[in-house]
Amino acid sequence: MTMSPKSFPIKNWSQDDQPREKLRDKGPLSLSDSELIAILIGSGWVQESAVDLSKRILASVDHDLQNLGKLSTVHLMTFKGIGEAKAIKIAAAMELSRRRRETDPKKLDKINTSRSVFEIMNPLLGHLSHEEFWVLYLNNSNKILAKTQMSKGGMTSTTVDVRIVMKQALEHSATAIVLVHNHPSGSLHPSKSDTQLTEKFKLAAESLDIKVLDHIIVTEKNYFSFADESLL
Structure with a gap:
């Protein structure tokens, strides 16, 4: 019998399926993009788990993280279950990712081409x-x-x-x-x-x-x- 997110929240999932515990025990590479976003937002809403909510957000940008990074906090808040605090967390994570690329140690400091x-x-x-x-x-x-x-x-x-x-x-x-x-x-x-x-x-x-x-x-x-x- 398949149970809905409402009656079967993430905290009741098998520990192997819980994003935070999965990251802790198996490392970040073991998680999907939606699971990583689920960790950021922490929770879904009464009819949708954090992972399913994250999947819905990713689907709206064709699962392209570059496009996700372009969404404003106002746009993110149009998704049911995403309030201002969650939207800000996602935006902050996207900005950190961009800055990490900017400061990548492989970044060239000499112009050859x-x-x-x-x-x-x-x-x-x-x-x-x-x-x-x-x-x-x-x-x-x-x-x-x-x-x-x-x-x-x-x-x-x-x-x-x-x-x-x-x-x-x-x-x-x-x-x-x-x-x-x-x-x-x-x-x-x-x-x-x-x-x-x-x-x-x-x-x-x-x-x-x-x-x-x-x-x-x-x-x-x-x-x-x-x-x-x-x-x-």
């Missing part, structure tokens, strides 16, 4: 729903002296002051820069304004004997390189 720029900047920009413009300031060895957010805009555009970027390049004693911005739409095609801005930076940098090595457009899963496409 356009791919290396993408690997450094994707954790910062790939998941955003608005555009941001960043600049990487490099030394003679192409090591990163600083990476700086220069502007934050809307869903389709952002503006940046070329003079401020060049001023900071001189302050960092940078010999080269890499321009980076994201396209929340997922499009890898540079806009007309992207191309014009790249040329504007190139001309300004040349007058200061600074190289613009690349302009990278970042999306959630891929990137476009002006240098790779011979547009610099």
